[in-house]
Amino acid sequence: MAALVSGPAGADALPLDKVLLTVKLIPGGRGAPRVLHLDLATLQALPHRRFTTTTIWTRGPQRFEGVLLRDLMLALGARPGAMLLAHATNAYSARIPLSSATDPGPIVAYLRNGKPMTLRENGPLWLVFPYDADRRWQTEVVYSRSIWQLDQITIAPGPAPD
Amino acid sequence: MTKTADQVTKPPEGARAPERAPERAPERVPERDRGRWPRRLGFALAIVAILSAIGVLMAEVVARMDSLQTAEADNLQWSLSQVEVEFLLLEDTVTVARMTHSGQLGPELAAVRKRFNLFYSRLRTVQTSPHFSPVRDDGEGGAAIAHIGNFTLRMMHLVDGPDATLAAQLGDIGQQMAVLRPDVRALTVQGLAVFARIADQSRAALGATLMRLAVLTFALIVVLGGLAGALAWLNRVNRARMAEIARTRARLETILATALDAVLVTDARGLLQEMNRAAEEMFGLDVDSARGRALNQMVAPSEADAAQDAGLAAYLITGAPATIGQGRRRLQGQRADGKVFPVELALAAAEGEEGGGTLCIAIVRDISAQDAADRALRDARDRALAGERAKAEFLAVMSHEMRTPLNGLLGTIELLAQERLSPKQAEYVEVMQSSGRHLLRHVNDVLDIARAESGRAPVTLEPVDLARLLGEVAAGQRGLAEAAGNRLRLDLPDPPLPPAEGDPARLRQVVLNLVGNAVKFTENGTITLALQPLAGDRVELRVTDTGPGIAAEDLDRVFADFVTLDASYRRNVAGTGLGLGIARRMVAAMSGEIGVDSTPGMGSSFWVRLPFRAATAAPAPRPAPPAALPRxxxxxLLVVEDNRINRFVVREMLEGMGHCVTESADGQEGAALATAKRFDAILMDISMPRLDGVEAARQIRAAAGGSGGAPIVALTAHAQPAEHARFRAAGMTESLTKPITRAALAALLHRLLGGGTAAPAPAAPVLLDLDHLVEMSEQLGAAFPPLLRRFEAEGAALIGDAPTETISAAALHRLAGSASVFGAVALQARLARAETKAETGAEIDRAALAALWKQTLAALEDALDEGEDAADPSSAAG
Known part of the structure; x- marks a missing residue:
């Protein structure tokens, strides 16, 4: 993990077409933002989670597999109280407080029904919540945060981290 | 949302709380509230129904709210609009690529491909997600999706194909997209319309649910309001009832507190719970320290009560009130200091508090004062009765004691009269004899009263012919009545009454007293003896005179003892004034009534009304009297008599008759003599010291030898029939009532040992009623000799050898009356027949009358000669 976030150099080394997720880490204080590029292998290296749920956008139960958003963010150096700004390929974006990334909770899915997702299939990354597991994940706010075709997350320090 | 639910569900819970208050009411007045249960049940059911309905509606509202909460619609619209946005972006990208020079087309084609993929992913969502099925099912929406889908499939082939093909087709794609734009727009618009409709429906459904909820809530409020009103009303009623109960209780407590009787309340085991002030004072306890004390320590049955009333005893002993009965009982109370006092106790069981079992309420009254008063009253009554008895006893004893010396006097006078006396001495003796007989009659009257008072004169019932009884009395009194110029009439019923059950001795005395009374007070008048049956099995005997009568104010007094109404009568008439008193007592003893009607100056009418019971047997015929004093x-003879004078008199009389007399002074000596020697007869006094006559007679009879077979004659003073029976049972043959006269002695001895030389022929005609003669001579005393002389003169003048009078009915009647005075029954009968004949003008057999007159005179002379004691002393001279 330390290697994962060691610096832009490592990330820059990745071929661009392999990059699935770009994470922009804005530190608190005056430090310059850091940009991290994550590919499928990196994501798969992290502890993965799997759940089956229905969504309002698909037909029938879907099995999603990915990394817990919380784990990912913490691994990338997000501080508690941070605010995430998630972007989709079609320039959709949503603000997600890190505190709402619970365990169990949203995952950054890279497999749907055991297969990688194409762009047409709302992939390659889909921020999904276990909607069926809890009614609190069936609200509009949660739906608005369920970003498919996720390609970038900006991590900003929260207004009052502590 | 949850908050609203709370608001709706909480009020009922709050409303139920006051409901508990009235639920307590049944404890106090359970029977009244029972009728209220159906109403309560109705309320409860209504509330339950409304609450269930509200619950169901709540669940529905919550479900709808949930579906709103999870609302996808909003997001779906966004997704739908995104299809159009992505379509327009794709179209833009395609347009840019078309205008780009073919050499630099590579990046533009990549952009087209990316845009297409994005558009595809959007469209895919609309095509597959179940949430979009309303749009897909919509006619226009479905068509638009189909058109767009067709285009997308065609373009997907191009996008997935080589760059050249894609580039070549860009123009075509652009045109197709331009054509497709209205469809895309329609999809968005139509989708919006569909979702708007769905939203409307769901809002309307929610609204309806909420409306139903509101209506039900309102109904619930109304019901609860009604319930609250009913509860308030019930509460008021209960308060009023409790106030009433409190007032009643206060009143009861006042009553109990001021009651003079002790009120004790015990529990089922008989242990004291409560007591009132009177009880505290009565038992010398105070309620706080006495609580828990057993009732049977305070009130105990006497042994007799315990035996009589097992239930009560069981209660008081074991304290089990199940067995107690009702009613008052006399028991003994015990104070705390051990003092015992009589009480009256009433017990009742009462229902105690719920679960407390039965209570027993005992009301105890201290009856010490009442008992003391009762006792004092009883003592006073006993004393008074004892006084009365003592008086009667005294009178009886006194008269008895007086009779004994009187008998001695009379007997001695009789003996004296036999001696040769100068005419003056004879006159003195006659006065003494007359006075003595008067005195004896008075003493006998007093003795009769005393006997009646002391209840020693039982009524003896035997068949009586009342008409004959009246006739006999009338015959006996006729002489006396006619001597005073009175006519004595008999008024008997026709047909005659049958024989009645009665006490002939009493009846005879009553009638005799009444007739005697009438004869005393009437001069030259008429006395009527009437007999007539009354209704209701009663018979009336009436004696009416034409005397001076009795003043109205004196009518009540005439039957009192010792009453002689007027001093002037007293001069004319001798008497104790006891005759009517005796009659009254005797009539009362026979369950009859006696009374008098009188008009002063006109006369009096005494009547006796008696219950009449027909006799089952015929009356016994009266024994015929002996014709003459027998020899x-x-x-x-043995005379056993403790009184020296009486003994002397009897001996003198018997020796005068020529008998040999042995004397004995008491029963023991007499019995010894009688067993030692055989006497012809024994004359035995009854009351003697050492051994009385009855016992002596028994011993004589028990002894084998001696006089065991001789007749024993009881000499009694005024004995009653019952005593005669006793004497006979002891073996005595006959009774002779004192004072003893020569005539009676002679007749008795003749009857017992008769035979001898002059036994009378039973068939001989009866000339004289000797008993009557004796009686009359006793009654008339000094008046007897002149009457006799007058009778002799009258007879001689009318029917003698040389009659000087013509025979008239009146003269015959007068002579018949005189004959009856001297017991000349045959002559009286013959004269009465002659009187009837004279009245009718028939022939009278003068010779027969003259012969009878001679016989009667001879018999009279004989009787008076032999029985001078009973007749005129002057006959001794003549």
Whole structure:
């Protein structure tokens, strides 16, 4: 993990077409933002989670597999109280407080029904919540945060981290 | 949302709380509230129904709210609009690529491909997600999706194909997209319309649910309001009832507190719970320290009560009130200091508090004062009765004691009269004899009263012919009545009454007293003896006179003892004033009534009304009296008599008759003599010291030898029939009532040992009623000799050898009356027949009358000669 976030150099080394997720880490204080590029292998290296749920956008139960958003963010150096700004390929974006990334909770899915997702299939990354597991994940706010075709997350320090 | 639910569900819970208050009411007045249960049940059911309905509606609202909460619609619209946005972006990208020079087309084609993929992913969502099925099912929406889908499939082939093909087709794609734009727009618009409709429907459904909820809530409020009102009303009623109960209780407590009787309340085991002030004072306890004390320590049955009333005893002993009965009982109370006092106790069981079992309420009254008063009253009554008895006893004893010396006097006078006396001495003796007989009659009257008072004169019932009884009395009194110029009439019923059950001795005395009374007070008048049956099995005897009558104010007094109404009568009439008193007592003893009607100056009418019971047997015929004083052979006699004078008199009389007399002074000596020697007869006094006559007679009879077979004659003073029976049972043959006269002695001895030389022929005609003669001579006393002389003169003048009078009915009647005075029954009967004949003008047999007159005179002379004691002393001279 330390290697994962060691610096832009490592990330820059990745071929661009392999990059699935770009994470922009804005530190608190005056430090310059850091940009991290994550590919499928990196994501798969992290502890993965799997759940089956229905969504309002698909037909029938879907099995999603990915990394817990919380784990990912913490691994990338997000501080508690941070605010995430998630972007989709079609320039959709949503603000997600890190505190709402619970365990169990949203995952950054890279497999749907055991297969990688194409762009047409709302992939390659889909921020999904276990909607069926809890009614609190069936609200509009949660739906608005369920970003498919996720390609970038900006991590900003929260207004009052502590 | 949850908040609203709370608001709706909470009020009922709050409303239920006050409901508990009235639920307590049944404890106090359970029977009244029972009727209220159906109403309560109705309320409860209504509330339950409304609450269930509200619950169901709540669940529905919550479900709808949930579906709103999870609302996808909003997001779906966004997704739908995104299809159009992505379509327009794709179209833009395609347009840019078309205008780009073919050499630099590579990046533009990549952009087209990316845009297409994005558009595809959007469209895919609309095509597959179940949430979009309303749009897909919509006619226009479905068509638009189909058109767009067709285009997308065609373009997907191009996008997935080589760059050249894609580039070549860009123009075509652009045109197709331009054509497709209205469809895309329609999809968005139509989708919006569909979702708007769905939203409307769901809002309307929610609204309806909420409306139903509101209506039900309102109904619930109304019901609860009604319930609250009913509860308030019930509460008021209960308060009023409790106030009433409190007032009643206060009143009861006042009553109990001020009650003079002790009120004790015990529990089922008989242990004291409560007591009132009177109880505290009565038992010397105070309620706080006495609580828990057993009732049977305070009130105990006497042994007799315990035996009589097992239930009560069981209660008081074991304290089990199940067995107690009702009613008052006399028991003994015990104070705390051990003092015992009589109480009256009433017990009742009462229902105690719920679960407390039965209570027993005992009301105890201290009856010490009442008992003391009762006792004092009883003592006073006993004393008074004892006084009365003592008086009667005293009178009886006194008269008895007086009779004994009187008998001695009379007997001695009789003996004296036999001696040769100068005419003056004879006159003195006659006065003494007359006075003595008067005195004896008075003493006998007093003795009769005393007997009646002391209840020693039982009524003896036997068949009586009342008409004959009246006739006999009238016959006996006729002489006296006619001597005073009175006519004595009999008024008997026709047909005659059958014989009645009665006490002939009493009846005779009552009638005799009444007739005697009438004869005393009437001069030259008429006395009527009437007999008539009354209704209701009663019979009336009436004696009416034409005397001076009795003043109205004196009518009540005439039957009192010792009453002689007027001093002037007293001069004319001798008497104790006891005759009517005796009659009254005797009539009362026979369950009859006696009374008098009188008009002063006109006369009096005494009546006796008696219950009439027909006799089952015929009346016994009266024994015929002996024709003359009989003579008996000389006898060897034993006289047992403790009174020296009486003994002397009897001996003198018997020896005068020529008998041999042995004397004995008491029963023991007499019995010894009688067993030692055989006497012809024994004359035995009854009351003697050491051994009385009855016992002596028994011993004589028990002894084998001696006089065991001789007749024993009881000499009694005024004995009653019952006593005669006793004497006979002891073996005595006959009774002779004192004072003893020569005539009676002679007749008795003749009857017992008769035979001798002059036994009378039973068939001989009865000339004289000797008993009557004796009686009359006793009654008339000094008046007897002149009457006799007058009778002799009258008879001689009318029917003698040389009659000087013509025979008239009146003269015959007068002579018949005189004959009856001297017991000349045959002559009286013959004269009465002659009187009837004279009245009718028939022939009278003068010779027969003259012969009878001679016989009667001879018999009279004979009787008076032999029985001078009973007749005129002057006959001794003549």
């Amino acid at each position: 008996t052979r000389p006898l060897d």
